[in-house]
Amino acid sequence: MNNLNAIYDLILIELRKLSLNENFYFKPVKPKLSDLELIAINISAEYLSIDSEHQLFRYIANSKLNGMIERSVYNRRKRKLFEPMEKVRKLMVAKFNDIENTYIVDSMPLEICKNARANRSKICKESEYSFPSKGFCASQSSYYYGYKLHAVCSVSGVFQSFDISTASVHDIHFMQDIKYQMSNCTLIGDRGYLQEE
Structure with a gap:
């Protein structure tokens, strides 16, 4: 049993506090997962030290995210979200390093x-x-x-x-x-x- 669900939920809550938008670019068909939720999956995988996409989708198969996104769609959307992910990363870094000197x-x-x-x-x-x-x-x-x-x-x-x-x-x-x-x-x-x- 993995703890992807709990980590994903915590990260998504924090991302929603940092970001104003759920979606960063127009999609003609509304997907099941918003762009912010996809970024939360990506950060959750990094947190769990999952460096293989195959392993990530095995974790997803045993979580509440099962059936929410296909692997090819995940890849395509993740590539398009590089710039918003970098903005989110900078916002997170600013929050973590606020008191660092x-x-x-x-x-x-x-x-x-x-x-x-x-x-x-x-x-x-x-x-x-x-x-x-x-x-x-x-x-x-x-x-x-x-x-x-x-x-x-x-x-x-x-x-x-x-x-x-x-x-x-x-x-x-x-x-x-x-x-x-x-x-x-x-x-x-x-x-x-x-x-x-």
């Missing part, structure tokens, strides 16, 4: 292929501004080809923001972007973020 910043490599294949790789080369590049990972003392994930997290474990840059962007340059997003707080980072300013 200390944050941790760090980065990690996102390797898309081995260095030997870097020159032949066609991954993510549709637009010139998003081309991957070669970078150095100090913790692994090795070069890699791809991107770098930057994240800012509160000391209580709630992610404030995250961003992806090419691998060649140094952590100091990412700090320039953060200083416009955050103020009156303490940022803790490793040596890569040290600079005079």
Whole structure:
């Protein structure tokens, strides 16, 4: 027996307190689940550490949500709801981090292929501004080809923001972007973020 029902209900109550809308875009046929309810399912799955859609729908089959949404419809609607989900995430983060004034910043490599294949790789080369590049990972003392994930997290474990840059962007340059997003707080980072300013 899973506790998806209880978690879903709690999350939906909190989402309704944060959001003004139940639906974020027009649908010609009214679905059984509103957009906000679909977002609540998604957050409930994250909370339960369900990383497989197959596993999620096994949980749904044993809950009150059984028969409310098909897997293909869930996928299609979830993709369309990316921007509203990001807005809801920011509202939740603002509520959780309301009294926080200390944050941790760090980065990690996102390797898309081995260095030997870097020159032949066609991954993510549709637009010139998003081309991957070669970078150095100090913790692994090795070069890699791809991107770098930057994240800012509160000391209580709630992610404030995250961003992806090419691998060649140094952590100091990412700090320039953060200083416009955050103020009156303490940022803790490793040596890569040290600079005079």
